[in-house]
Amino acid sequence: MGFMTRVELSEEEIDRIVIAQADDDSAWDEAIRVNGSKRFLASRAKSGKVEQKLLGRLEELINSGEEVLSTRTPPPRGVYGDDSLDLESSIQWATSCLSLLGRVTGKESVYFQNFNSLLVSIPEYSPARKGLGILKAAKDDYEHGYLFETRILIEAEVFDDFLEQAEHLLKTGYFAPAAVLAGSVLEDGLRKLCERTDILIPSKTTIEPMNVELAKAGVYPTLMQKRITALADIRNKSAHGQWDKFGVEDVKQMIAQVRNFMEEFFS
16 A cells, blocks of 8 residues: 555656756766666555565464464363463464554554453463454454554655655755655645545546645645645646746755655654
C-alpha cells in the first residue's frame, strides 16, 4: 500500500524536467541524475517493503506458534490441569509475539493487552492457543487495512524520504523538480486523507479538488485550504515550465510547509 503507487511523477519525468531546466550541458551532473533516480526508486518501494516485512514476521510467528502447540504434553495420570508445552520454546515464542505486537499494533491495543494477559500462562496449551488466535487476528486485520495507526506511521516514513529527496534536489540547484516532488507528496497525502475520511474522489483528481472537499468536510480549516492552494500553484507552475514565476526560496518554504502538513496528519 505504499503511497508511491499513486504518485504520477515518473523517473523519466523528473529527468526531463531537470534537463529542461539546465541552461547548458555543464549544468547537468550525471552523478546527481543517476544517484537521485536510485534514491527515488528506493524510496518508492520502501513502504511496500516495510509492510511485507511486518506481514512476513507475523506469518513466521504464526508458524512458530503452531510448532509450539505441537509440543503439548498431557498432565501425569491423576493430575488435573491443562496440557503443558515445551517451556523454553513457548516462552521464546510468546516474548517475540509480544514484542512484535507492541511495535505493530501499539502497547495500548487490544491485541497487545490481551496477549500480555496470557503471557504468564503461555507454557500451557490453552493460553498459548488463545495467543495464537490473537496473533492471527492481528495479521488478518493488518492485511485488510484495519490497523490504521501502523499504516500511517509507515506512510509518514516514506513521505519524509521523498521530502528529503526534494531538499536534495533543491540544494543541488534543481528547484523545479524539487517543487514537483514536494507537490507529489502533498497530493498523495491529500488523497490518503480523502480515503481515511470516506471522501469519494476520481483516480485522476488533482490537489485543488481534494483540497476543497477536505476543507468542506472539516478535516482542516479554511486557512489551511488557502495555504494548500498556494502550494498547488507552485507545483503546477513548475510542472508546466513556468520557472520564472517562482524561485528557490518559494520552493524551500513549500517543502517546509508540506513537511509540517504531513507531520500533522501522518505522525
